[in-house]
Amino acid sequence: MEPLPPRVEELPGELKYIQYEHSLEAQYLPAIRALISKDLSEPYSIFVYRYFLYQWAHLCYMALNPLDDSLIGVVICKLEPHASHSPPTLRGYIAMLAVSASYRGHGIATALVRKAIDAMAARNADEIVLETEETNIPAMRLYERLGFLRSKKLHRYYLNGNSAYRLVLLLRKIDPDAATDLALDDADQLLPTPVPAPPVRTQAVG
């Protein structure tokens, strides 16, 4: 593993937190990709980024260096009805979270996640979920401090063979009587449909 760059002792003033919008693509997408790809062994195509950013730009937040507006951190999410539950919940999903290594340890990731959660809560999200690698202690600590719980462990979820935890934050009570299959996703059936979706797995905040 490459040695981490030295961490900055002090932030360059108050960071700018801004909501992404499509007009910023040319300016920031390459930097977003670079920041996120850095911690991935397998790359995502540009379509993965656009899939999220084009549809849920309002759930993407960036932390910018106040000196030169360069990208320091980013969170990317989506918010959709989750249909395998009955009744369906409005489920937020934190797909990617990354903070430049030298700026870690200043609460930037937490600030980004809180903005994203607030934005999803304002849009009536019932719950927010994400997956994180079992070895990614900083990410799990960050989310657990915010109130997330580990709901299940996913065996060898990532291409590198590591397992993951599904983390869940429930924002409002869901009527248990209305649901038939509360516990679990359709992916949990004893005889599953093979080939799970390749995981989106960026929670690089350590």
Next chain:
Amino acid sequence: MKTTTQDEATVSEELAQLSVNNPNLVEMDDPPPPQITSEGIITTDITHKFKAAASTLEPGELIKDGFFTLFESVGSLEIMDPKMDSGCLAPGESLDEEYDVTRPLLPSEVLGIIDQLLCLEMAWHLGYPLSQTLFTNVYIEAMQMPSPTTIQEAHFIRSDDNQGDGAAQNPMFTVLRAYCLGLLKACWYVNERIKSEHYYEEEDFVTNTYHRSLLEDIDRTEIRDEILAARRLLHSIRHEISEEVSQALSLRLELRTAFLRAIELSELRSNPDSLSLPWSQMKAVWAAINKSHHLGKPVPEAFSTKIQRRVASTMPPRPIVHLSFEETFKHFNNLLEDGIEVLKVLNYHDPQSLLNFVLTFQAKKPQPLVYIRTLLQNFLFKDMVILGNLSIRQVLDADLSIVVLPGSRLLDPANDAVEAPYDPRFAMAHQMEVFRQRAAQSYLDIHRAFCQNRCRVRRTLCHSIQDWETVQIDAEDIDQLLAVQLEEQPMSYTTTLTSSSEPALSLPLSSWAYLYKLRLMEWIVQLGFELETYQPDELAGMYWYLSYLAKTRAQHVERIKAFTVSRYNEKRIAGTSKVTKSEEEQHKRSLSYLRVTLIDAAVTWELADGLSCLYTVLHRLKLIPTYPGPYSSDELRYDIRMKPFSTVGLPELPSFETFKNATAQPDTSTADLLTYALRAVEGAKRGFHDGLAVLNEKEAFTVGTHERWVARTKNTLKSVISTSIAIGAVQRALNNNGENNNKECRDDVLHNDLKVEVPKPDKTYHEWWIVPKITVTEKKKAAGGEGV
């Protein structure tokens, strides 16, 4: 987090050159349109229309239909990105591997290649695809492509390439070829075995063979003959090539024959002693292989990711999985040991021992590999015949007899022969068959569930409890009908745990189902500890819930026992029909089972109770980090945590208020909590010494798995002891501060004096018992007091 060798700037730079932004691409001339001619089809060139339409879009604007999901977007590739585009070449790079398989090989090189193949074979067993493991080897690829249909064709040097120079006859090629033959054939069998059982694709294993046959069409006896011939050849040239190396190569060939033989025999599903011979042989050979590994000379150039371009796969080219030989050695050793052990399941004794076999075998750390787990499934379920010679009914009826119906008329096979519809036995046979139809699948699914990886076991059980909930309800209807046929009278009963009940029917079938449902619920919680699903601040609550479930089970077992005993006594006293020797045996056996289940439930309940109280105290002293969190609430978190149990009718999920109260116990002083905890743990300890420790394998219902069960039980006992030590440490610290009457002040002192470490499950004596390690810090140093 992933490792990377590039810094951000380089990544940025590379990304800038990719895809849509790549100026080199724009400068290229437009390729000519493809010539499409097909009868009855008129083609139209829409290139210009398409370009015109596309030019109205902003870069990055997403045009998609409603069926384009995250799945599709993740699956999309960027052309000309070397990490995604399998045809993308660096300047001067060749498309194919240029390694010459006809180049002469030194004996040590053949050994090196074989050992590398062993590592890759194990990586495949561990869950990595063939494309990143065995199929990166040029000899394997050459042997399989084009697909050989005869043993003669199965060579990495085909005769027509040979051009009469006899290259294929080189002894070292003969050895390597024989090894590859045995390897590929074994892989075919393993792959087929896994595919035919329940497993999770890409999670447990990747069965994709990328249109390579793994020598499916070649007979294993022919392959065995080739391997034997190669070993004879090695023997004859041993003086020319060094005895040591010749011996090392021969051992590796022996491993291949033994593996094929082990696979062949496992199809028989009988006589485990003879089935284990090739496994034992492999184990002996494997130890010797390890000792001769250093003789090999690695040939890294014989392995290449470029071959992935040839395998039919949508996957971008991915790196070769490198498993060290030391790692491989360990995993192989486990595979062989588990292979020997799993055969013992064929020594069937009784259904509870069988279940305990599956439970303890699958709880091994590390868990047996997927091949072994599917082998176990095959032994258990193939063709709906249990362990090769038992019908599902035999096993199910035996289980009912042990748990709820010893010597019962309901299980009399003679009932089936009764044809008179008004004879109660006719109705009994019918209703019991209805019940078996309803329950058999659920019953077998428990065994099947435990053959999955540990994460899946828990997730599957979360579903199963809902199934068992309905099995129980349906069984109760059948119980009512059967009670009429048996002319059963309601009875009130008293047990040590419950005061006298209202008169009730025995309801044996639903009692049986309820007992399993309770066990399932306990397992879900226990696996939650094992899989580290619960954070330290949840432990007090989850151990409380576990104790609640175990106590419910203990009460239920006492109820079953009360009816079993009464039925037996009635029969003896009535004297209408003599109690037969067999009935007496069954009755004794059932009581023995109920006894061990009761002790197990009681131990679980008391230890869980003790741990829960201990964690409650640690909470009070703020020694467990808690995250109230700005979002959600404790009640919502309780909802999520208890979701799997929320639809269970009995036992009803405690309300959040009850849970909160039971976890905080605000009305009990810290000192009392600790005293209570210690008493509970002492109770658990007695359960071991007087109960579990003295059981033989028949009494414990662990025939064939007793050693593993004893080991696990001892580990629970160690957990019990370490819990009482932890409680004692807190008690002592509390007593040392006895003069401090101010509670808050005292708690602060204790907070500073004590240091708590909540261990990871794999650092405990038993992964279901997360016992905190408590140390008293030295007074002088006690300053800030970090939680963990």
